[in-house]
Amino acid sequence: MVHLYKERRDEAMADAAKYLANHVMIEEPVKSFRFHMHYVDKKVTKHQQGSYPFLRVLPPSEGAKFTYNSFYAFTLTWTPGHMTIVGDLGELTVVHYQAMPTLDEACKWLLSPDYHYLLSKTKEQRAFQRDETVEDIWRSLTQEVADSRKALAEETAEWEAEKPKWLKREGMTKREFEQALKWWNEDHPKIHYGFRECPRPSHHLNRAIWSEAEEIGWHVPDGFMWLTKLWQLLRKEAEIFEHDPNFMLTEDGLDKLKQSFERWADSRAEDEIIGMMYRDIGYDDYSGVYEYRSQAFFQIAAIQHGARMILDRHFAESKVAA
Numbered sequence: 669m670v671h672l673y674k675e676r677r678d679e680a681m682a683d684a685a686k687y688l689a690n691h692v693m694i695e696e697p698v699k700s701f702r703f704h705m706h707y708v709d710k711k712v713t714k715h716q717q718g719s720y721p722f723l724r725v726l727p728p729s730e731g732a733k734f735t736y737n738s739f740y741a742f743t744l745t746w747t748p749g750h751m752t753i754v755g756d757l758g759e760l761t762v763v764h765y766q767a768m769p770t771l772d773e774a775c776k777w778l779l780s781p782d783y784h785y786l787l788s789k790t791k792e793q794r795a796f797q798r799d800e801t802v803e804d805i806w807r808s809l810t811q812e813v814a815d816s817r818k819a820l821a822e823e824t825a826e827w828e829a830e831k832p833k834w835l836k837r838e839g840m841t842k843r844e845f846e847q848a849l850k851w852w853n854e855d856h857p858k859i860h861y862g863f864r865e866c867p868r869p870s871h872h873l874n875r876a877i878w879s880e881a882e883e884i885g886w887h888v889p890d891g892f893m894w895l896t897k898l899w900q901l902l903r904k905e906a907e908i909f910e911h912d913p914n915f916m917l918t919e920d921g922l923d924k925l926k927q928s929f930e931r932w933a934d935s936r937a938e939d940e941i942i943g944m945m946y947r948d949i950g951y952d953d954y955s956g957v958y959e960y961r962s963q964a965f966f967q968i969a970a971i972q973h974g975a976r977m978i979l980d981r982h983f984a985e986s987k988v989a990a
Contacts, residue, residue, distance in 0.1 A: 816891030
């Protein structure tokens with residue numbers, strides 16, 4: 669048993685020796701910079717000469733006292749192609765060999781305002797954002813409602829402008845006026861705008877040729893189809909108990925539907941929320957909202973702050989020359 673162990677050990681050492689023999693050590697430049705936050709206590713001293721009535725007030729002098737504080741202290745370390753932040757903010761490494769071959773070029777490139785691009789050059793991964801996804805879904809499902817309401821308002825204005833008048837001088841009788849007024853009222857745009865029940869056929873043999881209204885059970889006004897399907901899902905899941913979808917035509921009704929949707933989403937996994945969009949709502953190609961953690965953005969901001977200070981202190985002459 670001991671002999672077998674020694675053989676395996678010797679084989680492992682031989683393999684390690686072969687592996688290391690194919691590698692060479694390269695010395696690369698390394699630059700590290702330490703950053704600390706300081707408290708700054710400013711003091712203003714007033715000066716005067718002489719006395720009244722020959723008193724002369726001189727410009728005040730300012731002094732500053734910097735108190736060391738290690739809170740939010742961090743170190744930036746550059747090697748060709750890498751910039752790493754380590755400290756109270758955590759650790760993060762940005763990697764880009766073409767953009768950061770020198771410290772000067774690295775600091776200039778790191779000042780890019782596109783945080784998402786910079787974070788794509790790290791090991792950070794975007795994470796699913798539940799609240800933002802729920803809000804984004806709601807915006808997607810209601811995006812056509814505003815257009816529908818605008819069209820209704822325009823149609824209503826035209827309808828009101830056509831209100832019949834009792835033209836007595838032209839021989840219109842009161843009965844004729846009342847009949848015209850009745851027809852006008854029966855043509856109110858809101859009557860056609862609202863939800864109307866559509867009974868499903870009693871037979872099921874030709875279900876494939878049912879109209880969308882027969883399938884849903886309601887004639888749906890323009891812009892409300894996706895919300896109608898959401899309402900049906902929430903009713904099925906017992907998150908809302910409104911039996912008439914006309915409640916969605918008011919602001920209070922929309923708020924109630926949104927709150928019910930938010931409660932439903934709170935207890936659902938990521939794949940259930942995303943799947944609901946194409947499976948139950950019929951909204952194609954929806955992927956949700958994914959974002960980097962907020963701390964990563966703070967780390968990038970700290971790297972940029974440090975890079976800017978490095979440029980100002982160590983490369984000021986090259987900036988002026990350029």
